[in-house]
Amino acid sequence: MSDNESLFIGRLSMLAERNDPIDQNLYQKFDVKRGLRNSNGTGVLVGLTSVGDVVGYEMQDGQKVAIPGRLIYRGYNVEDLIRDAEKTNQFAYEQCVYLLLFGELPTHEALDNFRTLLGAKRNLPDNFTEDMIMKAPSSDIMNKLARGVLASYSYDANPEDRSISNILRQCIELVSRFSTLAAYAYQAKRRFYDGKSMYIHNPLPELSTAENFLRLIRNDKSYTDEEAKLLDLVLILHAEHGGGNNSSFTVHVVSSSDTDTYSAMAAAVGSLKGRRHGGANIQVMEMMDDVKANVKDWSNENEVREYLRKIVNKEAFNRTGLIYGLGHAVYTVNDPRASLLRDKAAHLAEVKGLNEEFELYKTIERIGPEVLYEKKGDAKRICANVDLYSGFVYSMLGIPRELFTPLFAVSRIAGWSAHRIEEIVAGGRIYRPGYKSICQERTYVPIDER
Structure with missing residues (x-):
C-alpha cells in the first residue's frame, strides 16, 4: 500500500469511527437486549434445543440463584x-x-x-x-x-x-x-x-x-x-x-x-x-506470562493480589481491566469443565515439575474474584472458567499456542x-431479529452542491 493510500484510508477510518458511536442511554430507552442478554444477565430465548444444556443458576421469584x-x-x-x-x-x-x-x-x-x-x-x-x-x-x-x-x-x-x-x-x-x-x-x-x-x-x-x-x-x-x-x-x-x-x-x-x-x-x-x-485461552496464557514476569514470589499471595489489582485498574498487562479465565455468562458457583481440568492439571504439573506454576493458577482462581469485587462492587459470583486451565494443560502437553x-x-x-x-x-424459519434505527432521514444533497 502506498503512502497516499494509507493516508486516504486513515482519513476514511476517522470518518467511519466518528459516524458510528451510539449514545449508550438509547439501549436502555428502547429496551435493546445487548448481546442478546436480558438485564438480569440471562440469555434472551431465541430457540429450543435438545442437544446440550449449560446449568449454572436457577430462577426463583424472578431472581437468579447460583447453583453448582x-x-x-x-x-x-x-x-x-x-x-x-x-x-x-x-x-x-x-x-x-x-x-x-x-x-x-x-x-x-x-x-x-x-x-x-x-x-x-x-x-x-x-x-x-x-x-x-x-x-x-x-x-x-x-x-x-x-x-x-x-x-x-x-x-x-x-x-x-x-x-x-x-x-x-x-x-x-x-x-x-x-x-x-x-x-x-x-x-x-x-x-x-x-x-x-x-x-x-x-x-x-x-x-x-x-x-x-x-x-x-x-x-x-x-x-x-x-x-x-x-x-x-x-x-x-x-x-x-x-x-x-x-x-x-x-x-x-x-x-x-x-x-x-x-x-x-x-x-x-x-x-x-x-x-x-475460542481465542480466550490464549489471552489467559499471555496474561499469565505477564504475571509470572512481574510477580517475583509466586507463592506470596499479597504480591499476586497487588499485581492483579494493577491489571484490574488498567495499569498492567493489556490495560483492559480484565482478569482472563475468570467469569462466565452462565456458570456462577463453578464451571465443571474448569474443575475437571484443574484436577487433571494437578497431576500433570506434578509429573512435569510445574507445581509452583500450578499453585499460581490456583491462587489467581481463589483471589481474582475478590480483587474484581473490590473494584466493581458487583455481588455477582464469579468463578474460574475453562480457559483458565485449558491453555496450561495444552502447554504441559507441548501443544503450541x-x-x-x-x-x-x-x-x-x-x-x-x-x-x-x-x-x-x-x-424451519430464518433468523431475522430487529434493530431499532436511530438515524434521522435527511434531504439528499446533489454532488455539485456538497
Missing part, C-alpha cells in the same frame, strides 16, 4: 461420561460425538462401527493438502481451517443436497477431518512463517482423534497414553456448550438461511476464532454438527 455448574449432553451429565471412560480406560470423544449426533449412548457394536467410519475418513481428499493448504498457508491456523472447510465444498460430489442423510454424511466427514486439517495447517505455518521443518504424517484409522492429533503435530509422531487420554478429556469438555454460545448460535443462524453445510461450518470457525470466544483455538474447533465441530441438523429438522 453442570454440563449436559443430550440429557446426560458429562461428568458421568468421563467417569465411565476413566473406569474402562477408553478414549471417549468418539462416543461423545455419537451421543451428540444421534441422541443416544451407543452399544459396543455401534461405537466400534462409528469409530471405524471416523477412522476411514481422516485422510483429506486427493491433492487437497498440496493445493488447498501448502499453496496458500496462513499465519493464523483458524483462517486456514475456515478456508479448508469452504474448499471441502469443491471436493464434495454432492455439496448442495440438503437431505438429512447427506448433511449427516458431510458432518461426519468434517468431524473426522478437522484434526487433520488443523494439524496440516500448523505444519504449513511452521514451514512458511516460522522457518521450521514441516512434517506431514498420515493419520492412522485405528487411532482416536486425540491420538491422531498428537501424532500429526509431533515431529517423531510419538505420544504417551496418558497424554492422549488427557487430550481426549479436553475434547469431550469442549464438544458442546448449548445452543446459545456464539459459534453454535452462528451455526443455527446461518443454517436457517438454507445454505450448505460448509458455509455454515466456516462461519462457526470464524466465530470461534474471536478473542471473546497457535493450536489452542484450532483444537477447540476440532472438538466443537461435534456440537456444531448436531446443532446444524437440529436447525434443519426443527427450525
Whole structure:
C-alpha cells in the first residue's frame, strides 16, 4: 500500500469511527437486549434445543440463584461420561460425538462401527493438502481451517443436497477431518512463517482423534497414553456448550438461511476464532506470562493480589481491566469443565515439575474474584472458567499456542454438527431479529452542491 493510500484510508477510518458511536442511554430507552442478554444477565430465548444444556443458576421469584455448574449432553451429565471412560480406560470423544449426533449412548457394536467410519475418513481428499493448504498457508491456523472447510465444498460430489442423510454424511466427514486439517495447517505455518521443518504424517484409522492429533503435530509422531487420554478429556469438555454460545448460535443462524453445510461450518470457525470466544485461552496464557514476569514470589499471595489489582485498574498487562479465565455468562458457583481440568492439571504439573506454576493458577482462581469485587462492587459470583486451565494443560502437553483455538474447533465441530441438523429438522424459519434505527432521514444533497 502506498503512502497516499494509507493516508486516504486513515482519513476514511476517522470518518467511519466518528459516524458510528451510539449514545449508550438509547439501549436502555428502547429496551435493546445487548448481546442478546436480558438485564438480569440471562440469555434472551431465541430457540429450543435438545442437544446440550449449560446449568449454572436457577430462577426463583424472578431472581437468579447460583447453583453448582453442570454440563449436559443430550440429557446426560458429562461428568458421568468421563467417569465411565476413566473406569474402562477408553478414549471417549468418539462416543461423545455419537451421543451428540444421534441422541443416544451407543452399544459396543455401534461405537466400534462409528469409530471405524471416523477412522476411514481422516485422510483429506486427493491433492487437497498440496493445493488447498501448502499453496496458500496462513499465519493464523483458524483462517486456514475456515478456508479448508469452504474448499471441502469443491471436493464434495454432492455439496448442495440438503437431505438429512447427506448433511449427516458431510458432518461426519468434517468431524473426522478437522484434526487433520488443523494439524496440516500448523505444519504449513511452521514451514512458511516460522522457518521450521514441516512434517506431514498420515493419520492412522485405528487411532482416536486425540491420538491422531498428537501424532500429526509431533515431529517423531510419538505420544504417551496418558497424554492422549488427557487430550481426549479436553475434547469431550469442549464438544458442546448449548445452543446459545456464539459459534453454535452462528451455526443455527446461518443454517436457517438454507445454505450448505460448509458455509455454515466456516462461519462457526470464524466465530470461534474471536478473542471473546475460542481465542480466550490464549489471552489467559499471555496474561499469565505477564504475571509470572512481574510477580517475583509466586507463592506470596499479597504480591499476586497487588499485581492483579494493577491489571484490574488498567495499569498492567493489556490495560483492559480484565482478569482472563475468570467469569462466565452462565456458570456462577463453578464451571465443571474448569474443575475437571484443574484436577487433571494437578497431576500433570506434578509429573512435569510445574507445581509452583500450578499453585499460581490456583491462587489467581481463589483471589481474582475478590480483587474484581473490590473494584466493581458487583455481588455477582464469579468463578474460574475453562480457559483458565485449558491453555496450561495444552502447554504441559507441548501443544503450541497457535493450536489452542484450532483444537477447540476440532472438538466443537461435534456440537456444531448436531446443532446444524437440529436447525434443519426443527427450525424451519430464518433468523431475522430487529434493530431499532436511530438515524434521522435527511434531504439528499446533489454532488455539485456538497
